[in-house]
Amino acid sequence: MRMNYPQRSIFSLPILIPLLAALCLAPRLSLAAPPERKPIVLTDRARQLHQQCLVIDGHNDLPWTMKEKAASSFKQADIAKPQPQFHTDIPRLRQGNVGAQFWSAYVPAETRQERRAAHYTLEQIDLIHRMVKRYPETFEMASTADDIERIHKAGKIASMIGVEGGHSMENSLSLLRVFYGLGVRYMTLTHSDSLDWADSATDTAQNHGLSPFGEEVVRTMNELGMLVDISHVSPETMEDVLRVSQAPIIASHSSARAVADHVRNVPDDILVKIKQNGGVVMVNYFSGFVVPESAKQMTEMFNVRRELKAKYPKESDFNREYNRWQSSHKLKPGTIHDVVDHIDHIVKVAGVEHVGIGSDFDGVSTLPSQLEDVSTYPLITQALLDRGYTDQQIKQIMGQNLLRVMREAELVAKRLQQQTEE
Numbered sequence: 578m579r580m581n582y583p584q585r586s587i588f589s590l591p592i593l594i595p596l597l598a599a600l601c602l603a604p605r606l607s608l609a610a611p612p613e614r615k616p617i618v619l620t621d622r623a624r625q626l627h628q629q630c631l632v633i634d635g636h637n638d639l640p641w642t643m644k645e646k647a648a649s650s651f652k653q654a655d656i657a658k659p660q661p662q663f664h665t666d667i668p669r670l671r672q673g674n675v676g677a678q679f680w681s682a683y684v685p686a687e688t689r690q691e692r693r694a695a696h697y698t699l700e701q702i703d704l705i706h707r708m709v710k711r712y713p714e715t716f717e718m719a720s721t722a723d724d725i726e727r728i729h730k731a732g733k734i735a736s737m738i739g740v741e742g743g744h745s746m747e748n749s750l751s752l753l754r755v756f757y758g759l760g761v762r763y764m765t766l767t768h769s770d771s772l773d774w775a776d777s778a779t780d781t782a783q784n785h786g787l788s789p790f791g792e793e794v795v796r797t798m799n800e801l802g803m804l805v806d807i808s809h810v811s812p813e814t815m816e817d818v819l820r821v822s823q824a825p826i827i828a829s830h831s832s833a834r835a836v837a838d839h840v841r842n843v844p845d846d847i848l849v850k851i852k853q854n855g856g857v858v859m860v861n862y863f864s865g866f867v868v869p870e871s872a873k874q875m876t877e878m879f880n881v882r883r884e885l886k887a888k889y890p891k892e893s894d895f896n897r898e899y900n901r902w903q904s905s906h907k908l909k910p911g912t913i914h915d916v917v918d919h920i921d922h923i924v925k926v927a928g929v930e931h932v933g934i935g936s937d938f939d940g941v942s943t944l945p946s947q948l949e950d951v952s953t954y955p956l957i958t959q960a961l962l963d964r965g966y967t968d969q970q971i972k973q974i975m976g977q978n979l980l981r982v983m984r985e986a987e988l989v990a991k992r993l994q995q996q997t998e999e
Contacts (some may be wrong), residue, residue, distance in 0.1 A: 578972065593778045600803065614914045617947055623959035626968055631729050632954050633677040633976035635859035636739060636808075636830035638940030639665045640704045641683045649704050651711050654711060664938035664950045667715050672952035676976060677725045677735035679763065680705045681940065686770040687721060687886055691743040695752055698745035702738055702759050703790070709736050717797075718760055734962060737761075739806065739829055742768030743775055750797050762983070763804035763829060766794070766814065771877045774802040776811040778840040779879035785819035793918065796822045800991030800997070807831070808841070808935070824989040825855035825982040832861045832919040833926075837872035845926050852927040855980045855985060859935030860919045864943040867919055868911035871943070875908070894985070905954035913947040917960045919972065928968045933979045 612818040637654075639779065640662055647654035660666040670678075675695045676824035682701035685726075688694040709716040717728045728735040738761045746764070747755045756764070766937075774791035794807070797819055798805050804820050807815045808831045818826055828851075843851070843858055851858060861867060865875035880883035881902055889895040923932040939949055947956050961971045 579976075598961035600806045601794055610688075611814060614912060617825055617913055617956045617959050617963070618804075619955055619959050620962075623962050624679075624955060626962070626971065627674055627742040627955040627958040627975075629968075630674065630878065630958065631676040631726070631980065632674055632973050633679075633725070633933065633979045633981065634675060634951075634954075635679050635827065635935030636681055636741075636937075636940070637665060637678055637936065637938050637951075638681045638683055639663065640680055640701050640708075640937070642939040643704060644701070649700075651708065656708075657712060657715075664944075666951075667712065669713070669950050670715075673954040675734055675951060676729040676923055676953065677719065677737070677741040679737050681706075681741045682738050683741040683768075683940070684763065685717075686768045687742050689747065689770075689772075692747070694742075695747045695749075697754075698740060699759075702740075702756070702761070705736065705738055706760070721760070721987060722954045722980050725980060725983070735761075740764040740807070742766075744768065744770070746794075750793070753794065753797060754801065757801045757803050761803060763773070764798065764828060765806040765808050765810075766791070767810050767816070767828060769809065769882065771811075776814045777809055778811045779809070780883075782811060782813065783812075786811070786813040787821065791922045792821045794918050796807075796823075798822075799824045799840045799989055800993040801989050804986055805842075811846075812844055812847060815843070819847070819850045819854050822854065825857070825984040826851070826867070827856055827933075827979070827982060828858040828863040828935070831858055832916075832935045833858075833866050833922040835926075836922050837867050837869045837915075839872035839875060841866050843923075848923060848927040848931075852931050855931075855982065856983050857931050857933045857935040858923050858927070859979070860916060860923070862938070862944055862948050863917055863941040864908045864910045864915075864945055865930045865941070867945065868909055871908040873912065874906055877946075910943050911945040913953075913956055913960055915945055916948060917957065917964065920961070921964065929966075929973055930975055930978055932979075934975065943945070 643649050654660055656666045682698050684697040690695050709718050716736045717733045719728055719737050721724045725735040740761050743766045750801045766775045769779050771777045771780040775789040776784055795805055805826045806829045807818055808828045832842045834844045864871045885898050889898055894999055920932055
């Protein structure tokens with residue numbers, strides 16, 4: 578803290594001696610100013626380093642935004658051109674130097690009540706494939722870690738699919754295998770609602786973790802080589818997943834609960850176990866999960882959504898009431914520093930090998946300043962440099978950690994498949 582004292586042109590000796598004695602006897606105070614949370618300024622050094630990184634984002638909800646805002650039509654919203662109503666388009670992906678992206682195949686948890694969750698999920702998977710086919714100069718589907726590196730070297734964005742919520746598989750292991758065959762490389766075990774085989778962080782517990790069938794789901798994913806994603810699940814479910822899984826797990830878009838106390842974030846005791854498991858937590862950008870004050874405001878979000886859905890089954894009525902609720906619960910957006918605080922904390926607790934990026938772009942309503950869209954990834958590189966991270970550590974965080982997890986999961990799958998054949 579900078580201290581301002583009245584200036585004196587001359588100190589008399591009788592005054593100066595007692596003053597010095599008092600200072601010597603007083604408790605020592607650090608006069609160093611705390612790090613200032615000024616806007617990040619991108620330097621040539623960071624820009625060059627970022628270009629060397631293989632940037633892998635664990636979670637982008639563009640497919641759902643396309644469905645909601647553009648009727649799933651790339652003619653209506655051509656992402657080869659700037660789409661300012663979205664967080665994502667191809668020009669800004671290029672600005673952000675995105676090398677690989679998990680596109681989320683998300684459908685709301687309540688679709689399971691209609692028994693249409695799998696149907697809608699397949700439509701979202703189809704949308705992702707159509708996007709990749711429509712823009713072949715930009716995207717290519719990737720199945721393995723080697724594919725990601727090959728596609729990145731060719732100057733394209735390696736594209737994979739993450740199914741966001743186990744409700745999408747409708748309790749069918751056969752359907753889970755079909756998802757894998759269609760390019761799904763992770764599944765988030767729950768979304769906002771608890772299932773009869775896995776508990777959500779934002780709903781009443783039904784199993785206090787995983788049921789026996791839930792454990793079978795995890796084992797099947799291990800055998801397929803599909804990453805098990807613990808974003809959205811309860812701590813008890815996280816514990817069970819870490820006990821059952823033979824492969825490293827991921828949290829595709831979660832942050833640190835010790836920094837922002839929201840149930841969607843990962844507690845420290847789980848971070849320690851993720852280190853032992855070899856997994857990676859990919860930090861979410863949503864202000865309601867990463868900014869401490871906003872996290873407190875967002876505690877009831879999922880409950881409110883659930884209650885409004887029950888009260889207003891008509892989509893237009895629900896949207897009206899939910900927007901009304903949101904307007905009275907304005908979040909403090911925070912800044913890029915809030916997100917990097919979560920990276921820092923996970924590094925301190927679990928190690929730099931166990932953190933990544935999972936922005937949640939196009940899936941959230943409020944983002945921190947300087948992280949407004951997919952063009953901003955270089956600013957994370959700069960912020961990490963500013964905090965003293967080495968080039969190699971930044972490359973790990975930006976994508977190498979996730980690549981390692983994929984490779985290890987592929988090896989586990991190969992071993993389990995060989996055991997089944999014997």
